Structures are given as C-alpha cells and as structure tokens.
Amino acid sequence: MSEELNLSEVLRIRRDKLKKLVEMGRDPFKIEKYKATAFSKDIKENFGAMEGQLVAIAGRIMAKRTMGKAAFLDIQDKQGRIQSYVRQDAIGEEEYDILVTYDIGDIVGIQGTVFKTKQGEVSIKASEVLLLSKSLQVLPEKWHGLKDQEIRYRQRYVDLIVNPEVKETFLKRNKIIKAIREFLDDRGYLEVETPILTTIAGGAAARPFVTHHNTLDLDMQLRIANELYLKRLIVGGFDKVYEMGKMFRNEGISIKHNPEFTNIELYAAYEDYEDMMDITENIVAYCAEKANGTTVVNYQGREIDFKPPWRRVSMHDLVKEKTGIDFYAFESDEEARKAAKEKLHLEVEGHMKKGHLVSLAFEEFCEKDLIQPTFVLHHPVEVSPLAKRNPDNPLITNRFEAFANTWEIANAFSELNDPIDQKQRFEEQLAQKEAGDEEAHPMDDDFINALEVGLPPTGGLGIGVDRLIMLLTDSPSIRDIILFPTMKPIEK
Structure with a gap:
C-alpha cells in the first residue's frame, strides 16, 4: 500500500511541476517542432571531426545527476544515448533552476558543443536546454524488476524506451x-x-x-x-x-x-x-x-x-521410418484408421482417410526431429x-x-x-x-x-x-x- 501511495505522490508532483510551467508560460505541450542536427551514435563515432562543433540533439532524459551548479543528463535518441553536461553559468540561473526540476522520462532539446569529459566520455556541453514534452508517468528503472512480464507487450512504448x-x-x-x-x-x-x-x-x-x-x-x-x-x-x-x-x-x-x-x-x-x-x-x-x-x-x-x-525427404518416408507403418499399404481407410488408433494411439476422426493419417502421424512423430x-x-x-x-x-x-x-x-x-x-x-x-x-x-x-x-x-x-x-x-x-x-x- 505504501508503494502505491508513494507512486501516487510522485505522479501528483509531476503534474504539479507541469502546472507551474504552464503558469510561467512554459507549457512544453505547445511546442510543435524542434530541429535536431545530430544524433548520439554519429557524434560518438565521428568525435574527431565533430569536436567543438555546435549541435542540437533531442531525446528523452534517462538519467540525471545534479551536483550544485552543474548537472549531467543522459539523453536517449533514436540511435542510443549520449551525455549532456549542463552548467548554471552556461544557461543562466533561472533556466538552471527550472532544469533541476526535470524528471527522468522528460523529452528535451539540447544545443551545445561536442567535447570529451576528463573521464573520456564524448558529451554535449549545453548552452541551451528546452523542455519539449513532460512525462507524467514513471519509467521503470529496470524492466526485469517488474512483476508482470506481459506489461512489456501491453506497453510496448515503455519496453522500447x-x-x-x-x-x-x-x-x-x-x-x-x-x-x-x-x-x-x-x-x-x-x-x-x-x-x-x-x-x-x-x-x-x-x-x-x-x-x-x-x-x-x-x-x-x-x-x-x-x-x-x-x-x-x-x-x-x-x-x-x-x-x-x-x-x-x-x-x-x-x-x-x-x-x-x-x-x-x-x-x-x-x-x-x-x-x-x-x-x-x-x-x-x-x-x-x-x-x-x-x-x-x-x-x-x-x-x-x-x-x-x-535436406529433402518425403512425408510418407519419414512417417514409415518413425512409426514402422505404411498407411498406403492398407486395403481400406477403415483398416488404416484402426492401425493409427491401436498402434500409434492417435486421435482419429471418422472422416479421416489414409492421407489424413499420414499427415497426422507426421505431425505427432516426425516434426519434433526437424531441427x-x-x-x-x-x-x-x-x-x-x-x-x-x-x-x-x-x-x-x-x-x-x-x-x-x-x-x-x-x-x-x-x-x-x-x-x-x-x-x-x-x-x-x-x-x-x-x-x-x-x-x-x-x-x-x-x-x-x-x-x-x-x-x-x-x-x-x-x-x-x-x-x-x-x-x-x-x-x-x-x-x-x-x-x-x-x-x-x-x-x-
């Protein structure tokens, strides 16, 4: 019960954040488009050519780490993930105060220059961060931690994220x-x-x-x-x-x-x-x-x-090899049905002819070996x-x-x-x-x-x-x- 209450409180807080943004005239849902000029994988693979370039990326916040007057955002776009480094003095105090309220799952547009951190990670040094869409739900931190596996199929949009x-x-x-x-x-x-x-x-x-x-x-x-x-x-x-x-x-x-x-x-x-x-x-x-x-x-x-x-092999030969029965050798369909019931214990219906029995025996005894x-x-x-x-x-x-x-x-x-x-x-x-x-x-x-x-x-x-x-x-x-x-x- 406490988990449900906590989740409800988190969802309420997210809606309150959206309400405040709307009151400030910063409703993200009024933004119609954002032009991304580069994407995560391309930037990483072409760092040598792109270092110092001004780029614009767009994607979903998948991780956020705030340390005083600087923050790191992991952004996921269509190609993968890339880190963005955001300093208060680079985007302004007011914008930074708004940014620290952003949640994991929010969709943002980031403009900045390509650089590499001291740890050697290719990143974007942000000069502008714009909220493009507010996520009002909570993304699972680890998908396999969910109790209901079928929700992956029901909510494929979350599964893909x-x-x-x-x-x-x-x-x-x-x-x-x-x-x-x-x-x-x-x-x-x-x-x-x-x-x-x-x-x-x-x-x-x-x-x-x-x-x-x-x-x-x-x-x-x-x-x-x-x-x-x-x-x-x-x-x-x-x-x-x-x-x-x-x-x-x-x-x-x-x-x-x-x-x-x-x-x-x-x-x-x-x-x-x-x-x-x-x-x-x-x-x-x-x-x-x-x-x-x-x-x-x-x-x-x-x-x-x-x-x-x-490999090529006839159905009749496979059945004969696996069961020892040649259904076409029987004089009548009735005799063939009797053999299928008594010797192979197949569920035989009254309308079945020899050919039906060959097919039925194949499904029962042969398919499982066709690797x-x-x-x-x-x-x-x-x-x-x-x-x-x-x-x-x-x-x-x-x-x-x-x-x-x-x-x-x-x-x-x-x-x-x-x-x-x-x-x-x-x-x-x-x-x-x-x-x-x-x-x-x-x-x-x-x-x-x-x-x-x-x-x-x-x-x-x-x-x-x-x-x-x-x-x-x-x-x-x-x-x-x-x-x-x-x-x-x-x-x-």
Missing part, C-alpha cells in the same frame, strides 16, 4: 522484410495488393474472423491467406507476383501463433515446386546474411545453418486441396513444407490448374466440413471460373514471416517480434 535490445530486434525485423522485397524485386516479381476483407476466406485450412458489412447487409471474413487472388493475377497475365501483409486466423494464441500475423505468398508462371524450393532456401539464406552477416544462427542455444542446399532446415515433400492429396497431384502417384501431391527448429516456416507446391480436379477437391472439402472439420476449405466458384479461363503451370510459395524473424533474431516468442501482439484486455 527502457530495453535497447528490443528496439534492435525491430530494426532487424525491418531489415529482414526489406531483404525479402529486395530478393523478389531483383528477380522480376511484382508486388501487388489483394483484398483483406472477403466473402470467402480461402487459400488455407483455418477458421476465419467473421464480420458484417452493414450497407450490403453481408457477412464478410478477414482473409486467412491471399493465395486464390494471387493466382487469379497469374491467370490475368502477370507472370510473377507476390504480396506481403497481414493474415488473420481465428485460432489459439501461443509462442508461435498470433491471430494477426505477417505472411508472404508468391507465384511464378511456368515454374513448379522444385523452383519454389530453390527460392525458399535462397531467400531465407539471403535474409539471414542481411540480418546477421551469416547463414548460421543460434536460436535459444541451438545452432541452425540455413546455407543451401537443404536443421528440411524440405518435407509430397503431402497427401487429402490435406492439399490446391496442389497438383504427383504424376507418378496420384495419392500424393507435388507439395513441400519447409521446417527449421521443428517449426513449419514455408509451404509451397506446383499449383493445381485443372478446374475439374479443383472443383472435385473443393467438393470433398465441403464433405469434410459437413463431417465436422471446421477448417476445411470452402467452395470458391469464381476461382473455379478463373481456372477454366486458364492458369498456366505455376509454382506457389508461402513463408511465415514472423516465424522466420523469430529464428533470425533469437526471439523465444512471436510476441517479441510483433510490436503490438494480440492481448486479452486487463479486467478492471
């Missing part, structure tokens, strides 16, 4: 996203935009968020993927397209899942899933080099090397409604998922461009939905129409950008690399 490494993570995120665009732009891909609000959320197996358009009196959904629109553009004559943006899936929240996440999908006419493997391993390696200067990353104590080429980058190939047709069948084995598709650190980070295939086969698969998906599969793919008649107009042989790829960024920044949770992750509101 007091934890420099957090800011570095998001600067690195920006580098990775730019690198993805550079890689694709340099290879002739066109960046496009497709609808986020749709009447049919297709392109993936997931539950959508549903909303309502009042004027049209129409239920609509937030996209779960942008695949079907991008393939329509290939039909229309764009040979290479990509879109990076937000997807929305109404599913659980975990260290790897946020309902709103960043994904990229790209499509190339006259290419196949083999070409998509080449793009995947090279784009990831390119991003790793751009972000960290190497393809080798250390993720939570585990070393992973993204240097191409990556180094691996392409898992030839998914069953039952779980791949948009992928081309393998010409040598119609039970599987020319599809792959890329795994690293046991996570799926990419999904790709040779796109199904047969409208008759596609319609049949959509109808099978509808039957699965009626049997209880809430994530089964919906029917999309307009997409079928687009395929009937004619989709050339096409390779398509989707990469989970957030998961990739987690790996390349050594971030243990997806919340660490999303500026404002989805959070349950605090109950009052």
Whole structure:
C-alpha cells in the first residue's frame, strides 16, 4: 500500500511541476517542432571531426545527476544515448533552476558543443536546454524488476524506451522484410495488393474472423491467406507476383501463433515446386546474411545453418521410418484408421482417410526431429486441396513444407490448374466440413471460373514471416517480434 501511495505522490508532483510551467508560460505541450542536427551514435563515432562543433540533439532524459551548479543528463535518441553536461553559468540561473526540476522520462532539446569529459566520455556541453514534452508517468528503472512480464507487450512504448535490445530486434525485423522485397524485386516479381476483407476466406485450412458489412447487409471474413487472388493475377497475365501483409486466423494464441500475423505468398508462371524450393532456401539464406552477416544462427542455444542446399525427404518416408507403418499399404481407410488408433494411439476422426493419417502421424512423430532446415515433400492429396497431384502417384501431391527448429516456416507446391480436379477437391472439402472439420476449405466458384479461363503451370510459395524473424533474431516468442501482439484486455 505504501508503494502505491508513494507512486501516487510522485505522479501528483509531476503534474504539479507541469502546472507551474504552464503558469510561467512554459507549457512544453505547445511546442510543435524542434530541429535536431545530430544524433548520439554519429557524434560518438565521428568525435574527431565533430569536436567543438555546435549541435542540437533531442531525446528523452534517462538519467540525471545534479551536483550544485552543474548537472549531467543522459539523453536517449533514436540511435542510443549520449551525455549532456549542463552548467548554471552556461544557461543562466533561472533556466538552471527550472532544469533541476526535470524528471527522468522528460523529452528535451539540447544545443551545445561536442567535447570529451576528463573521464573520456564524448558529451554535449549545453548552452541551451528546452523542455519539449513532460512525462507524467514513471519509467521503470529496470524492466526485469517488474512483476508482470506481459506489461512489456501491453506497453510496448515503455519496453522500447527502457530495453535497447528490443528496439534492435525491430530494426532487424525491418531489415529482414526489406531483404525479402529486395530478393523478389531483383528477380522480376511484382508486388501487388489483394483484398483483406472477403466473402470467402480461402487459400488455407483455418477458421476465419467473421464480420458484417452493414450497407450490403453481408457477412464478410478477414482473409486467412491471399493465395486464390494471387493466382487469379497469374491467370490475368502477370507472370510473377507476390504480396506481403497481414493474415488473420481465428485460432489459439501461443509462442508461435498470433491471430494477426505477417505472411508472404508468391507465384511464378511456368515454374513448379522444385523452383519454389530453390527460392525458399535462397531467400531465407539471403535474409539471414542481411540480418546477421551469416547463414548460421543460434536460436535459444541451438545452432541452425540455413546455407543451401537443404535436406529433402518425403512425408510418407519419414512417417514409415518413425512409426514402422505404411498407411498406403492398407486395403481400406477403415483398416488404416484402426492401425493409427491401436498402434500409434492417435486421435482419429471418422472422416479421416489414409492421407489424413499420414499427415497426422507426421505431425505427432516426425516434426519434433526437424531441427536443421528440411524440405518435407509430397503431402497427401487429402490435406492439399490446391496442389497438383504427383504424376507418378496420384495419392500424393507435388507439395513441400519447409521446417527449421521443428517449426513449419514455408509451404509451397506446383499449383493445381485443372478446374475439374479443383472443383472435385473443393467438393470433398465441403464433405469434410459437413463431417465436422471446421477448417476445411470452402467452395470458391469464381476461382473455379478463373481456372477454366486458364492458369498456366505455376509454382506457389508461402513463408511465415514472423516465424522466420523469430529464428533470425533469437526471439523465444512471436510476441517479441510483433510490436503490438494480440492481448486479452486487463479486467478492471
């Protein structure tokens, strides 16, 4: 209780200080702009050239030490921190008396000359200090001392102020996203935009968020993927397209899942899933080099090397190797379901066919061993409604998922461009939905129409950008690399 009272008193004192400044005609919130001419890191790194120069810096007070008629302020700007030395005789007695009332967290503009203290610290010798914004809250002195860790995500603005490494993570995120665009732009891909609000959320197996358009009196959904629109553009004559943006899936929240996440999908006419493997391993390696200067990353104590080429193995072979069961060898789906239940103790649903069981067994027994980058190939047709069948084995598709650190980070295939086969698969998906599969793919008649107009042989790829960024920044949770992750509101 005493801590709460003390905090309340501190907050009251800060407001009283603001009130006095306003009464003096020094309301900081009336200041509209301040021109900074230099920044902390640049000044420190170029001290030899900048010594004695008059500069103006702007930033937040992170530490303050007052010693009689002189004070030291640690100022944090966009590049880092730099010290400012302020003497009473340099700025005037009245200004100095006001300055000593400033609090940690206040934002100031400082004009002065670049010099080095007797201790050898590059600093600014102030000739003018101007309060630009008054902080009415108290910054934590040490972030890890807070009792509620989740407040880091709820108040990201505070997290960024007091934890420099957090800011570095998001600067690195920006580098990775730019690198993805550079890689694709340099290879002739066109960046496009497709609808986020749709009447049919297709392109993936997931539950959508549903909303309502009042004027049209129409239920609509937030996209779960942008695949079907991008393939329509290939039909229309764009040979290479990509879109990076937000997807929305109404599913659980975990260290790897946020309902709103960043994904990229790209499509190339006259290419196949083999070409998509080449793009995947090279784009990831390119991003790793751009972000960290190497393809080798250390993720939570585990070393992973993204240097191409990556291992390639079929899903069926992995399952057979791990479980000793060849699901395709059973004469009926019923026999396969029985084996999955009795021998592997899997939770099997009545609608599941052999291909479903291969996929289920893979998730249960194989994913956990896929540490180094691996392409898992030839998914069953039952779980791949948009992928081309393998010409040598119609039970599987020319599809792959890329795994690293046991996570799926990419999904790709040779796109199904047969409208008759596609319609049949959509109808099978509808039957699965009626049997209880809430994530089964919906029917999309307009997409079928687009395929009937004619989709050339096409390779398509989707990469989970957030998961990739987690790996390349050594971030243990997806919340660490999303500026404002989805959070349950605090109950009052």
